[in-house]
Amino acid sequence: MKKELVTLTINGEEKTFAAAPNTLLLNALRDELNLTGTKQGCDDGDCGACTVLVDDLPVLSCMIIAASVDRHRVMTIEGLAKDGKLDRVQQSFWTEGGMQCGFCTPGMILSSYALLKRNPNPSEHEIRDALSNNLCRCTGYTKIVTAVERAASFKEFTGK
Numbered sequence: 001m002k003k004e005l006v007t008l009t010i011n012g013e014e015k016t017f018a019a020a021p022n023t024l025l026l027n028a029l030r031d032e033l034n035l036t037g038t039k040q041g042c043d044d045g046d047c048g049a050c051t052v053l054v055d056d057l058p059v060l061s062c063m064i065i066a067a068s069v070d071r072h073r074v075m076t077i078e079g080l081a082k083d084g085k086l087d088r089v090q091q092s093f094w095t096e097g098g099m100q101c102g103f104c105t106p107g108m109i110l111s112s113y114a115l116l117k118r119n120p121n122p123s124e125h126e127i128r129d130a131l132s133n134n135l136c137r138c139t140g141y142t143k144i145v146t147a148v149e150r151a152a153s154f155k156e157f158t159g160k
Ligand code: FES
Pocket: 039, 040, 041, 042, 043, 044, 045, 046, 047, 048, 049, 050, 051, 060, 061, 062, 063
């Protein structure tokens, strides 16, 4: 199948790569751009492990064609830490033990990050609702919700 060039702004940097018309964003990220923090789970839109942000909104990268987001902004888990410091959501997941095997964690963190960007002070119900497309087989969700509440309480994350 003939490949076409696709240009994305990934984690603040413009990247161009060749993709077949049926290449999924998930595979482009992992295989073309070596951004393997985005996890491949069910491949069927059910688990949320492949969640990334496109123009600040969570999307399931296993369900969209890479070329369909040509010229858009994509954020993956690799784009969150700045200057060696974890983002407040990453730090809160770490502090609260909001992960066990970690497979769901990149998607959970990006969905949480997007939630806090549009709603800085979410209720527990709003957190659970925002994470309803992200499945976790390990934690039972309580510590994940606590981690998001903790992240929301940071005015500015100091790295301490
Ligand atoms: S791998 Fe995309 S939703 Fe499961």
